[in-house]
Amino acid sequence: MTAPRTYHVITFGCQMNKADSERMAGILDEMGMQATEDPNSADVVLYNTCTIRDNAEQKVYSYLGRQAKRKQSQPDLTLIVAGCVAQQEGEQLLRRVPELDLVMGPQHANRLGDLLEQVFAGQQVVATEEIAIVEDITKPRRDSDVTAWVNVIYGCNERCTYCVVPGVRGVEQSRTPEAIRAEIEGLAQQGFKEITLLGQNIDAYGRDLPGSTADGRHQHTLTDLLYFIHDVPGIERIRFATSHPRYFTERLIRACAELPKVCEHFHIPFQSGDNEVLKAMARGYTEEKYRRIIAKIRELMPDASISADAIVGFPGETEEQFQNTLKLVEDLEFDLINTAAYSPRPGTPAAVWENQVSEAEKSDRLQRLNRLVEVQAMGRSQRYQGRIEEVLVEGANLKDPRQVMGRTRGNRLTFFAGDIAQLKGKTVPVQITEVRAFSLTGVALTPTLAAV
Ligand code: SAH
Ligand code: SF4
Ligand code: F3S
Numbered sequence: 001m002t003a004p005r006t007y008h009v010i011t012f013g014c015q016m017n018k019a020d021s022e023r024m025a026g027i028l029d030e031m032g033m034q035a036t037e038d039p040n041s042a043d044v045v046l047y048n049t050c051t052i053r054d055n056a057e058q059k060v061y062s063y064l065g066r067q068a069k070r071k072q073s074q075p076d077l078t079l080i081v082a083g084c085v086a087q088q089e090g091e092q093l094l095r096r097v098p099e100l101d102l103v104m105g106p107q108h109a110n111r112l113g114d115l116l117e118q119v120f121a122g123q124q125v126v127a128t129e130e131i132a133i134v135e136d137i138t139k140p141r142r143d144s145d146v147t148a149w150v151n152v153i154y155g156c157n158e159r160c161t162y163c164v165v166p167g168v169r170g171v172e173q174s175r176t177p178e179a180i181r182a183e184i185e186g187l188a189q190q191g192f193k194e195i196t197l198l199g200q201n202i203d204a205y206g207r208d209l210p211g212s213t214a215d216g217r218h219q220h221t222l223t224d225l226l227y228f229i230h231d232v233p234g235i236e237r238i239r240f241a242t243s244h245p246r247y248f249t250e251r252l253i254r255a256c257a258e259l260p261k262v263c264e265h266f267h268i269p270f271q272s273g274d275n276e277v278l279k280a281m282a283r284g285y286t287e288e289k290y291r292r293i294i295a296k297i298r299e300l301m302p303d304a305s306i307s308a309d310a311i312v313g314f315p316g317e318t319e320e321q322f323q324n325t326l327k328l329v330e331d332l333e334f335d336l337i338n339t340a341a342y343s344p345r346p347g348t349p350a351a352v353w354e355n356q357v358s359e360a361e362k363s364d365r366l367q368r369l370n371r372l373v374e375v376q377a378m379g380r381s382q383r384y385q386g387r388i389e390e391v392l393v394e395g396a397n398l399k400d401p402r403q404v405m406g407r408t409r410g411n412r413l414t415f416f417a418g419d420i421a422q423l424k425g426k427t428v429p430v431q432i433t434e435v436r437a438f439s440l441t442g443v444a445l446t447p448t449l450a451a452v
Contacts, residue, residue, distance in 0.1 A: 004033060004043035004044045004076070004078055004120075005033060005034060005043055006033060006034050006035070006036040006041065006042045006043050006044070007025075007028045007033045007034070007035060007036065007042055007043065007044035007045070007046065008035070008036055008037070008038065008039040008042035008044070008045050008046070009021050009024060009025050009028075009035075009046045009048065010039065010045070010046070010047050010048070010063065011048045012047070012048065012049050012050040012056055012059060012060060012083070013048070013049065013050025013052065013056065013083065013084065014050065014052070015149060015196070015198055015241065016106070016151070016154075016169075016198055016199075016200065017048050017049075017050060017083055017084070017106070018143070018149065019140075019149035019150075019151055019198055020048060020082070020083065020106055020109040021046075021048045022140035022141055022142050022143060022149070023109055023110060023138050023140045024046060024048065024082065024109055024112045025140070025141035026138045026139045026140040026141045027110075027112045027113045027138050028044065028046075028112070028141075029139075029141050030113070030138070030139065031113060031116070035141070039067070040070065042077075043076065043077065043078060044077075044078040044080065044116075045067050045077065045078070045079055045080065046080040046081075046082060047060055047063060047064065047080065047081050047082065047083070048082045048083040049081060049082065049083040049084055049085035049086060050083060050084050050085070051084045051085045051088050051164050051168065051345070052084070052163075052164060052165070052343075052345075053340060053343035053345070054343045054344075054345070055343070057085055060081070060085050061096075061097075064079075064081070064097050064100075065097075067079055067099075068097050068099040068100075071099040072099070078101050078102070078116075078119060078120075079097075079099055079100050079101050079102075080100070080101060080102040080103075080104065080116075081093060081097075081100055081102070081103050081104070082102075082104045082105075082106070082108075082109065082112075083105075083106055084105075084106060084164065084165075084168040084169070086103045086104055086105055086106075086128065087105030087106060087107075087128050087167075087168040087169075088164060088167065088168050088346070088347070089103075090103065090105075090126055090128045091103075091126055094124065094126065100124070101119045101124060101125070102115055102116065102119050102124075102125045102126075102127075103125070103126045103127070103128065104125075104126075104127040104128070105127065105128040105168065106154075106168065106169055107130065107131050107133055107154070107169075107170055108127040108128075108131070110133065110134045110138055111127065111134065115127055130170050130171075132173065133154050133173050135175070135179055142192075144394060144395070145190075145191060145192065145424075145425070146192060146193050146194060146392065146393070146394045146395075146424065146425045147192065147193070147194040147195070147196065147237075147392075147394060148187050148192045148194070148195050148196070149195075149196050149198050150180060150183055150184060150187070150195050150196065150197050150198060151175065151198050151199070152174065152175055152180055152197045152198060152199050152202065152205050152222075152225065152240075153172055153173065153174045153175070153199035153200070153201070153202060153204060153205045153206075154169065154170070154172070154173045154174075154199070155169045155170045155171050155172045155173055155200065156169055156171075156172065156200040156201060157171055157172045157201075157204065157207075158201065158244070158246075158282075158283075158284070159282055160271075160281050160282055160283060161280065161281055161282050161348060161349040161350040162281060162311065162314065162342060162343075162344075162345065162348055162350045162351075163345070163348060164345045164346075164347065164348060165200055167347055167348075169200065171208075172201075172204060172207065172208050173208060174205055174206050174207070174208050174209050174220065176209065177220065177224070177225055177228045177229070180197075180225065180228075180229060181228060181229050181232065184229050184232045184235060185232050187235070188232050188233060188234030188235050189234070191234075191425065192234075192235070193234070193235065193236045193237065193392055193425050193427070194235070194236065194237035194238075194239065194392055195235055195237070195238055195239070196238075196239040196240065196241060197222075197225070197238070197239070197240040197241075198240075198241065199240075199241075199242070200242065201242065201243070201244040201246075201247060202222055202240045202241060202242060202243055203221075203222050203243045203244055203247035203248050203249070203252060204244060204246075204247045205220070205221065205222040205225060206219075206220025206221050206222070206224070206225065207220075221249075221251075221252075222240065222247075222252060223249065223251050223252045223255045226238065226240075226252075226255050226256075226259055226262060227255065227259070230259050230261055230262070235261065236261060236392065236427060237261055237263050237392060237409065238259070238261045238262045238263065239262075239263050239265060239411070240262075241267045242267050242268075242269060242309075243266060243267060243268045244268075244269075245268055245269075245270065245283075245285045245289060245290050245293055246283075246284045246285050248268060248293050250296055253296055253297055253300050253301065254300060256301065256304075257300045257301050263409040263410070263411065264301055264303060264304040264305060264409050264410050265304065265305040265306075265307070265335075265409070265410050265411040266297060266304060266305070266306050266307070267306075267307045267308065268290075268293065268294075268306065268307075268308055269308050269309035269310070269338075270287070270290045270308050270309075270310060270328065271283055271309065271310055271311050271314075272287075272310065272311065272314060272317070272321070272324070272325050273287050273324040273325035273326070273327055273328025273329070274287065274317070274321035274322075274324035274325060275287055275288075276321060277314055277316070277317055277321050277324075277325075280314065280315070280316060280350070281311075281314060281350075287324070287328055290328070291328070291331070291332065294306060294332050303383075303410070304410070305335040305336075305380070305410035305411055305412070306332070306333075306334055306335055307334060307335050307336040307337065307338070307411070308334055308336075308337050308338070309337065309338045309339075309340070310325060310329075310337050310338070310339050310340075310369065311339075311340055311341075311342050312325065312339065312340070312341055312342065312362060312365040312366050312369055313341050313342045313357040313361060313362030313365055313366070314342045314350065314357070315342070315350050315353040315355045315356050315357065316353070316355040316357075317342075317357055317365075322365050325369065326368070326369065326372060329369070329372055329373065329376065330372065330376075333376055333379070333380060334373070334376060334377070334380070335377060335380045335410065335411075335412070336373070336377055336438065337369075337373045339366060339369050339370055339373060340366070341359075341362040341363060341365070341366045342357065342362060344356065374437050377437040377438055378435075378436070378437040381412070381435040381436060381437055381438075381440065382435055384408070384412065384432045384435055384440055385432055385435050386431070386432060386433075387431070387432050388429050388430065388431050388432075388445065389408040389409070389410075389412075389414065389429070389430055389432055389440070389442070390408065390409055390427050390428070390429060390430075391406040391407065391408055391414045391416070391427070391428050391429075391430045391442075392406050392407060392425075392426075392427050393405070393406040393418070393420070393423040393424055393425065393426050393427075393428060394406050394407070394424070395420060395424065396420040397415050400415070401420075402417055403415045403416060403417055403418065404416060404417075404418045404419075404420050404423050404424075406428075408440070412438075412439060412440050413438065413439040413440070414430060414432070414439065414440045414441070414442060415439065415440070415441045415442075416428075416430050416441065416442045416443055416444050417443065417444070418444055428444050428445075429444070429445045430442040430443065430444050430445070431443050431445060
């Protein structure tokens, strides 16, 4: 077999998967392979998969089917399934798609090089055992050269009754503050301007590190981490996601208000606005607690953007309980909510409960919630009209090359006329002239343009 020369990575799922894909692409680069845009000519095709909802999983199978067929006529093609479907299905995936060469769970992402060596030696490999994640010595191939993900905590110790993540991502493993800071310093040296600290429950960061105390007064918390990394020269913006209401503290909000590089945006899923549903979900907080968190943010950071995730049609959810979700949304005013109809997942408790809500009811509730979300996002966008916002330019507007695209500190996608060659990576004051529910358009203020 000749050595594979080109590879193609296809990523499904959340930011964690995107970050893993960038690291795996980095490993393939280091092995001397080249990225190609065309999956159908690549020698190595890697699917980094997601199983959070059934439709995410099914998408993978339909893609895989096509590549498996190609392999029948091109036996040298190397097919890899990584990520959460790989972890969930393991060996079974080989039975379903025998053409696969490598099935590897998310905890094995950094081991891709070793695993591929075994494949090239002629083995079919399944790597899904739970392991301590190897500290990252790979050089990720980042999709952006302005903003970068930085993993700070892997895994999840919660047991929400609908969710596959603890099963596929394993227990919480925090990286040390020193390792995190070293990665951020490296990013700054390469010219990155913005970092997003990543974790399934980012605010649970540090609970597993030595030196943490069992009494809830941890030395290593997300708040401490923000202070620890804040002064890395060259980094202009710091974001973090996703926050879990259980671990969210007033101290964290105060740190965000105080630290100039930390952007005014919080992503804190509430899932449901009804206490009984929250209890059945095993979320570990009440809607009152959630409201108190948001009230505290509004008090200390009145202009902060707030986004969330919500699930409709959880087993047993009545119309009245769904109304409580609508009510929570109406009262709190979100900038964005990722909404989803409940999807029963294999191996999760709620999937086998008998009180499932019908598909028709779920999709009706989803539509009603989505309407409210859009109206509300539009309302929240209005506050930007005429204002001057700092926009960090990330790239060209793909739909209009005369425009560039970036984000406000509050995470609103913003477009304005300009030359990407000049503006990439620059923070530009932009006067907002047009607002839409989920994006803005503006004009760059001239003094800065002259300065760049
Ligand atoms: N750790 C984060 C969320 C991670 S999963 C948290 O707890 O907030 C991302 C989102 O997927 C969740 O917030 C939830 O809204 C959604 N989700 C997870 N499992 C789901 C399921 N079985 N059906 C529908 N949506 C689901
Ligand atoms: Fe899933 Fe709950 Fe963990 Fe979030 S906290 S990843 S929803 S189990
Ligand atoms: Fe999906 Fe795995 Fe993320 S299931 S949402 S890719 S943790």
